[in-house]
Amino acid sequence: MRILRGPLPWLLLLLVVATVGMPATKPLFHAMFPALDRPMYEQDSFTALMLAHLWLAGVASLVATIVGVALGIFVTRPAGAEFRGMVETVAAMGQTFPPVAVLAIAVPVMGFGESPALIALALYGLLPIVRNTITGIETVPADTREAALGIGMSRFQMLARIELPLAAPIIVAGIRTSVIVNVGTAAIASTVGAKTLGSPIILGLSGSNTAYVLQGAILLALLAILLDVAFERLAMWLGGWRRPA
Amino acid sequence: MTEVGRKRLSANRVLLLLLTVGAVSIASLAFVSHARNRLVSGKPVGFIQAAQLAHTAPVTLLAAGVLLLLAPFLFPARAGRWLSLLGSGLTLGGLGWVAGAAAIGLALTGSPSARTSLGAGFWIAAVMALLAAGDAAQRLRLPLSLIWLTALLMLGPFVLLLGLGELNQLSILKEFATRHDVFMAALLRHILLVAGALIPTVLLGIPLGVAAWRRESVRRIAFPILNVVQTIPSIALFGLLIAPLSSLSDAIPLLPRLGISGVGVAPAIIALVLYSMLPVVRNTTEGLAGVPATVQEAARGMGLTRRQSFWRVEIPLALPVILAGLRITAVQAVGLAAVSALIGAGGLGAIMFDGLFANALDLVLLGALPVIFLAVLVDLIFRVATGLTARWSA
Structure with a gap:
């Protein structure tokens, strides 16, 4: 079983067990924080919070990936070349904006709730993906393109069979950045009215309940590390598939 | 339309897009919103009404800025870009001034606790002006550090207005004044x-x-x-x-x-x-x-x-x-x-x-x-x- 090698399946197992089994650790938190009346966050189940968190960060990342890759392809075609400079400038400038500030600004502009958070996350997550898509397509050597055209490929075939596959490792690196940032920012989105793994952390911080903070923080940290390791595996797989040795 | 004119129009599709989005958002969305106090939600005030409240000078500045923004459609490459860069700064200042002056106008009629905040129309138009500046700077082939610097200079007219107190009736500045x-x-x-x-x-x-x-x-x-x-x-x-x-x-x-x-x-x-x-x-x-x-x-x-x-x-x-x-x-x-x-x-x-x-x-x-x-x-x-x-x- 090759899949069982490496930390990925064990991390996944750990995350699922920790999420589902968190309420069972109540005695432990009771012992750690004897001063607290309620040492276990029980407003929502941790499974529901985890799923809501995955939904928010996942949909935002999916939208960011689709729009970002499409935009990156558009500005590297002759028809969209004129927009490329502006898209690159906006992507570079936008990435210096702190994600938490972007999230906060969404509230005066669009109101409280899950959908403003989703839009803010998707917009912010777009930037690294657009940037890396452009860079990735750009690194395809000119003679590779010429060879593709030379063997009679159409422009579309060249994009689908040559440019995108060769650019894939760089595009996936952009998606990885986007997903990791979105998972973190989605936690802060609980301050703008979305239920996520950040909810116990924020409630714990405002009510000085360190147990709540720990419960949310442990699950959130595990989720981010799991996703990062998964992307690491994906990058290795893409790298190996690119150069059959 | 002449051949050259058509060429200039099609060679500036980025600017055309930004201007269109800016114009549509100004025409259709609230430019500022006015509330009797900070607890109730505001009523939208459109751009036309805001411009009427703001009188001549702010509207003139905005119009001058927008005209300069159009320069790349009329003049050849570099000169047009520089004028456009200047124009985006003035447009930004003009937008702020119209909003600030409209807020002063609204404050004259309302109670002291009334608040005027910037609306979605203002924000989108302001972002479009900044993007137009970025596009012009990028086409002038300025390095990224200079693009940032120009973007900051673009904010110059805005900062001047802030210093002169023309924007003081906007709610964000009222909030700043009290805190x-x-x-x-x-x-x-x-x-x-x-x-x-x-x-x-x-x-x-x-x-x-x-x-x-x-x-x-x-x-x-x-x-x-x-x-x-x-x-x-x-x-x-x-x-x-x-x-x-x-x-x-x-x-x-x-x-x-x-x-x-x-x-x-x-x-x-x-x-x-x-x-x-x-x-x-x-x-x-x-x-x-x-x-x-x-x-x-x-x-x-x-x-x-x-x-x-x-x-x-x-x-x-x-x-x-x-x-x-x-x-x-x-x-x-x-x-x-x-x-x-x-x-x-x-x-x-x-x-x-x-x-x-x-x-x-x-x-x-x-x-x-x-x-x-x-x-x-x-x-x-x-x-x-x-x-x-x-x-x-x-």
């Missing part, structure tokens, strides 16, 4: 948090980067750990630090007196330093590894000792890469310092989150906009510094 001292203290605290994180990062990170460059074993241990830390979301890392730090301060009575406890500035700075290490260590190692072996050999050949060669050859050549790492770290720290308000570290994030928790939207902007501005400014400073050292060491 002037709180705001200044928060801004100072924010800068201190960032500086307080950067100084230990440089003192620890650069030597660690040098050690990782020299020894494979250091690299093998340091990078995986720093990578995992960087992956953990900021709010989770802050949370994970609270429990150990507060039990530590309970156990050692001296620590709370030094200001070290589970919440506040100490855990914020510890977390910020942990986050800031990776870019600095990684770039130090990469920068040093990027010094060509031939250069090192030449330095030894000239009779420099290893130590002399390190300080006079390797470090200066690696400096632009190290500074690039510091830039990433500093920009990141500005944003993370805002999150650290959640664990009681204060700073601009405290204003922002107070606004979010109290549903006071102007307060949110008063916290969030300066955070963005600060991040942009830090990025600019480091880019200019990196550019200078690259030229100097070349």
Whole structure:
């Protein structure tokens, strides 16, 4: 079983067990924080919070990936070349904006709730993906393109069979950045009215309940590390598939 | 339409798109919104009504700005771009002035507690003006650091209006006026948090980067750990630090007196330093590894000792890469310092989150906009510094 090698399946197992089994650790938190009346966050189940968190960060990342890759392809075609400079400038400038500030600004502009958070996350997550898509397509050597055209490929075939596959490792690196940032920012989105793994952390911080903070923080940290390791595996797989040795 | 005219129109599709989006949003969305007091939600005021309230001068400035923005459609390449750049600055100022003057007009009729805040139409048009400036600057082939600088200069007319008090009736400035001292203290605290994180990062990170460059074993241990830390979301890392730090301060009575406890500035700075290490260590190692072996050999050949060669050859050549790492770290720290308000570290994030928790939207902007501005400014400073050292060491 090759899949069982490496930390990925064990991390996944750990995350699922920790999420589902968190309420069972109540005695432990009771012992750690004897001063607290309620040492276990029980407003929502941790499974529901985890799923809501995955939904928010996942949909935002999916939208960011689709729009970002499409935009990156558009500005590297002759028809969209004129927009490329502006898209690159906006992507570079936008990435210096702190994600938490972007999230906060969404509230005066669009109101409280899950959908403003989703839009803010998707917009912010777009930037690294657009940037890396452009860079990735750009690194395809000119003679590779010429060879593709030379063997009679159409422009579309060249994009689908040559440019995108060769650019894939760089595009996936952009998606990885986007997903990791979105998972973190989605936690802060609980301050703008979305239920996520950040909810116990924020409630714990405002009510000085360190147990709540720990419960949310442990699950959130595990989720981010799991996703990062998964992307690491994906990058290795893409790298190996690119150069059959 | 003449052949040349059609060509100029089609060669400026970016500008055409920005102008169209700006015009449509101005025509269809609220330019400002007016509320009787801060508790009720505002009624939208369209651009036409705002312009009528604002009288001649602000509208003229805006019109002049928009006309200059159109310059690339009429004049050949470079001159048109420069005029367009100027025009976007004036447009931005004009938009602000119309909004500010409309707010003054509305304040004359309403009660003193009435509030006028900027609407979606204003925001979208302002962003379009900034993007037009960016596009013009980019077509003039200005380097990125200069693009930032022009963008800041674009804000010049806006800053002038602020200084003259023309915008004082807008709710965000009313909010600023009532919280002037709180705001200044928060801004100072924010800068201190960032500086307080950067100084230990440089003192620890650069030597660690040098050690990782020299020894494979250091690299093998340091990078995986720093990578995992960087992956953990900021709010989770802050949370994970609270429990150990507060039990530590309970156990050692001296620590709370030094200001070290589970919440506040100490855990914020510890977390910020942990986050800031990776870019600095990684770039130090990469920068040093990027010094060509031939250069090192030449330095030894000239009779420099290893130590002399390190300080006079390797470090200066690696400096632009190290500074690039510091830039990433500093920009990141500005944003993370805002999150650290959640664990009681204060700073601009405290204003922002107070606004979010109290549903006071102007307060949110008063916290969030300066955070963005600060991040942009830090990025600019480091880019200019990196550019200078690259030229100097070349």
